[in-house]
Amino acid sequence: MRAIASVIAGFGILILSAVAAFAQPVDGGLWHQPAGSDMMASIEWFDAYTLWFIVPITIFVMILLLIVMVKFNAKANPEPSKTSHNTFIEVVWTVVPIVVLIAIAVPSFELLDNQFDPGEEPTVTVKAVGQTWYWDFEYQDESEISFSSNMLQEEDRAEAGKEDKQAYPRLLAVDNELVVPVGETIRVLVTADAEGVIHNFAMPAFGLKMDAIPGRTNETWFKANKEGIYYGQCSELCGINHAFMPIGIRVVSRAQFDAWQTAAADDLEAANNELVASTADSKNLKLAENAQSAQ
């Protein structure tokens, strides 16, 4: 009963967090986080699509096994059949798997290809460098903004204006989020400190996961559908503080992004504080809208 209750609660939180656009893991969550990009929506579609093959095949094989166990055990069937060939069955069990594999391979390769090629020129390019144990972000444009992003310490919450634990969850919130504009293609160059170890830059809501390897630059991209704060974590076991190097991406409007970039070139902390304050306002607004529509 408690398990069921926690699953239901998990869905509740999932829906709530989708409304407030803070993508993060939830207690008792069973499924993917709500998709924050078309790429993630495609991955979810592919996940459901393959289940249409996996589930019937599993049930079919189980039924065959049960028939064999019941009908053809030594007791029920003491005189075994001496059949060694059956052309029809052999054709069927060759052709059907080929058809199934093609039906899975075609959308799978398409998805894989899309993950490497956004199909349009990115408007923002950011380099993400895995350090032991935090992330460095460097904007590859004339703003030349670069900063480190460390996990938010509990004692720094008040000063950072990040007391809201839904928007800034423990162990996921960071001091400086990566800021990007909504609805635009963001190129991410992923690497790791040359003296360091392998990390992985991952953002579940965007269907994003890329190894950060010292001495090598991997390229990936994402396009966020909705403004909000999205959380991911280093996803390659990298040492003692592996669990404490979260990734926070703040998706804002183009106007907010331009204002932030101009301000951040001078004073990153002031520019970030501005965004923290504006998100608090828009969140209150959203909650107010929900309360109204519930009435």
Ligand SMILES: [Cu+2]
């Ligand atoms: Cu790690």
